Amino acid sequence: MALHDIVSPLPGTFYRRPSPDADYYVAVDATVAAGAVVGLVEVMKQFTEIETDAAGRVVELLVEDGEPVDAGQVLMRIEG
Template identity: 45%
Template sequence: MATIKATMPGVFYRRPSPDADPYVEEGGSFTPGQTIALIEVMKTFNELKAEDAGRITRFLIDDGDEVSMGQDIAEVDG
């Protein structure tokens, strides 16, 4: 199974704000260049963008979890 990995260390968020919908739901499709999530580093929010098209089969971490560079964030098909 392919995965999406964190591009930097920080705090992981699936949505642009606490009351917004997630960028992509589990089971949802995404296209190249689409924002999948945010990683906050020192109060700066960095978009994690898809390199290819696919579908999120499962997120491996929750909103607000800390991530390390290269850590698997989600399993994908596609």
């Protein structure tokens, strides 16, 4: 099985859930489909959905909810 890095397309703030009172999109060991939304990056009140490029299992979360990220930064890894 190959590891797929999910990266931020732009700098901003990464969110693991759609709103403060909602559940996280994914957790470690969660199974995801290709194209699934796994987080959001906010820049100046504009939110960009982060989608997977491969189906598989989330094996590592590298950024916490509400943490600043850079463009190209790895957010999580999926084994698939």
